[in-house]
Amino acid sequence: QVQLVESGGGLVQAGDSLRLSCAASGRTFFTYTIGWFRQAPGKERDFVAASSWSATNTDYADSVKGRFTASRDNAKNTAYLQMNSLKPEDTGVYFCAAVKYGWRLRRASDYNSWGQGTQVTVSA
Numbered sequence: 001q002v003q004l005v006e007s008g009g010g011l012v013q014a015g016d017s018l019r020l021s022c023a024a025s026g027r028t029f030f031t032y033t034i035g036w037f038r039q040a041p042g043k044e045r046d047f048v049a050a051s052s053w054s055a056t057n058t059d060y061a062d063s064v065k066g067r068f069t070a071s072r073d074n075a076k077n078t079a080y081l082q083m084n085s086l087k088p089e090d091t092g093v094y095f096c097a098a099v100k101y102g103w104r105l106r107r108a109s110d111y112n113s114w115g116q117g118t119q120v121t122v123s124a
Contacts, residue, residue: 001098001112001113002024002025002026002028002029002032002098002113003024003025003026003113004022004023004024004025004096004097004098004113004114004115005022005023005024005115005116006020006021006022006094006095006096006115006116006117006118007020007021007023007118008020008021008118009094009118009119009120010119010120010121011121011123012086012120012121012122012123013122013123013124014086014087014088014122014123014124015085015086016086016122017082017083017084017085017086018083018086018120019080019081019082019083020036020080020081020083020094020096020118020120021078021079021080022034022036022078022079022080022081022096022115023077023078024077024078024079024098025077026077028100029074029077030053030055030074031053031100031101032053032098032099032100032101032113033050033051033052033053033098033099033100033101033102033103033105034050034051034070034072034079034096034097034098035047035048035049035050035096035097035098035099035105035106035110035111036048036049036050036070036079036081036094036095036096036097037094037095037096037097037108038090038092038093038094038095038120039092039093039095039117040091040092041092043092044108045095045108046061047061047106047107047108048060048061048064048068048081048094049061049064049068049069049070049081050070050103050105050106051070051071051072051079052103053100053101053102053103055071055072055074057103058070058071059103059104059106061106063089064083064090067083067084067085067086068081068082068083068084069081069082069084070082079096081094081096083120086120086122087122088122088123088124089122090120090122091120091121091122092119092120093117093118093119093120094117094118094119094120095114095115095116095117096114096115097111097112097113097114097115098111098112098113098114099111099112099113
């Protein structure tokens with residue numbers, strides 16, 4: 001399995017931008033679809049976005065469509081989540097997750113490798 005480490009979280013104001021990174025170990029990163037999830041206190045871990053293993057497809061939750069962009073650089077073993085026009089409701093711990101050759105998978109249980117998470121806090 002691939003090991004994942006997120007970075008890039010922080011405290012920002014509404015309307016600001018952040019870019020999260022998800023660095024992966026190993027030589028098979030290009031075979032994994034990377035999903036992004038977020039979890040607010042007391043709530044379930046919700047799907048946010050995904051970048052396919054082929055790097056040719058992306059998928060977004062309706063709540064972030066048009067504001068967030070998922071991408072990846074397979075040569076650098078890194079996936080990214082660019083978050084623009086942030087809102088207070090985007091606050092939470094953001095996780096990246098991996099599943100081999102999967103696609104259109106939006107349940108946390110569909111992914112079998114997870115990073116430790118990075119906190120994103122958006123103030124009003």
